[in-house]
Amino acid sequence: MAKNNDNFDFEENVIRIARAKWPQAEFSGSEMIDGRERDGVFETDEAIHFIEVTISRSQDKAKQDGKKIFELIKKYQIKNPMKVCKGWFITKDEPTADQRSVINNIGNRQITICTLNDFQRSIIDVHAYLSARENHFFGSVLNQNNQSDKPDVDYVPLDIIDSTQTEPLSICDISSNLLKGKTYILQGDYGAGKSMTLRQVFFDLKKKFTNGAVSQFPIYLNLREHSGQDNPSELIERHARNIGFSKPSSLVRAWKAGFCVVLIDGYDEITTLGASNKLKLKNIRRESLTAVRRLIEQSPEKMGWIIAGREHFFDSYQERNSALGLNSNSTTKTLSLNEFSDEQI
Numbered sequence: 001m002a003k004n005n006d007n008f009d010f011e012e013n014v015i016r017i018a019r020a021k022w023p024q025a026e027f028s029g030s031e032m033i034d035g036r037e038r039d040g041v042f043e044t045d046e047a048i049h050f051i052e053v054t055i056s057r058s059q060d061k062a063k064q065d066g067k068k069i070f071e072l073i074k075k076y077q078i079k080n081p082m083k084v085c086k087g088w089f090i091t092k093d094e095p096t097a098d099q100r101s102v103i104n105n106i107g108n109r110q111i112t113i114c115t116l117n118d119f120q121r122s123i124i125d126v127h128a129y130l131s132a133r134e135n136h137f138f139g140s141v142l143n144q145n146n147q148s149d150k151p152d153v154d155y156v157p158l159d160i161i162d163s164t165q166t167e168p169l170s171i172c173d174i175s176s177n178l179l180k181g182k183t184y185i186l187q188g189d190y191g192a193g194k195s196m197t198l199r200q201v202f203f204d205l206k207k208k209f210t211n212g213a214v215s216q217f218p219i220y221l222n223l224r225e226h227s228g229q230d231n232p233s234e235l236i237e238r239h240a241r242n243i244g245f246s247k248p249s250s251l252v253r254a255w256k257a258g259f260c261v262v263l264i265d266g267y268d269e270i271t272t273l274g275a276s277n278k279l280k281l282k283n284i285r286r287e288s289l290t291a292v293r294r295l296i297e298q299s300p301e302k303m304g305w306i307i308a309g310r311e312h313f314f315d316s317y318q319e320r321n322s323a324l325g326l327n328s329n330s331t332t333k334t335l336s337l338n339e340f341s342d343e344q345i
Helices: 005-021 059-079 097-107 116-121 126-134 171-179 194-210 232-243 248-257 278-288 290-298 317-324
Strands: 029-033 036-043 047-054 084-091 111-115 160-162 183-187 217-222 260-265 305-309 333-337
Touching: 005 029, 005 036, 005 047, 005 116, 005 248, 036 059, 047 059, 059 084, 059 097, 059 111, 084 097, 084 116, 097 111, 111 116, 116 126, 126 194, 126 217, 126 232, 171 183, 171 194, 171 260, 171 305, 183 194, 194 217, 194 260, 194 305, 217 232, 217 248, 232 248, 232 290, 248 260, 260 290, 278 290, 278 317, 290 305, 290 317
Parallel strands: 047 084, 084 111, 183 305, 183 333, 217 260, 260 305
Antiparallel strands: 029 036, 036 047, 160 333
8 A cells, every 4th residue: 555645754763863873774764574564673783673663653553553564573572583583564654552462461561652753862862952942042042141151132134145045044934944954045244143043943844853743853053163173073073062962973963863943053053264365264164163074974965954154154055065064956046134124133
């Protein structure tokens, strides 16, 4: 039976998490066994994991998939007596009491029933990351009254202009498009509101994740904290340590698995200035952005990201795109922040 788009997208998210959870089986996924499709089979040195996923809340669906999983557990346990065989029944929404009862009875406690978010938490504690990130500074955001990095005013919606559209984009437009895998460069002069805009995108994405609407969460990087780095994994790990997140490697796995959106603030704040000629300065700008360029190049294809900086930091769009690792076929759009209107002031 053909799968609908919602179930296919949900299954794809589960498989990405499973590949990050069991890196020895990073190329595994769905398989045909005995003429029937199994949503996921992941074998490591110590265990074999069988996965079935569903967006259904029906008891019959749980019974059907539970039997499929338990049949495989029994079959493979005989063939591989030295390995643990474990089943996973993963649901989009919180499982019903009937679903839990069915799975526990059929699986003889060898099948774990959980939501996608619970499964994801076995890779990374997203809520702990978001809490730590919220308490760290966001780019150049500053409370002018007490020089704190916590603003004492609400975000003022700015005119965010995409030259290919007639109407300005809202924060919700940007966050929704990032979740669809769109990519952006946000440009503006000093004090134009780039960091406040990215910060607001962060909170909008956080709200969507914590409400259970999406499985992707935001990572917000301050590039001023990452001078001299050339490895994207090390950049993300340093970011985790800077904000006090206790498991930096899990954040790297989340990025590689593609279940995050990356917000990058300050491509113009990472360079060491002082070069005496134009060619040397251009090389310094490119070299300083090596980690960012590699992060963009190595990010999963469908993962959204946005990077912000001053419009005139580079000599040309060509230099900017080259320094950031964007090829001629890139669909990345450039956004600009208009000056404050009287109403916004």
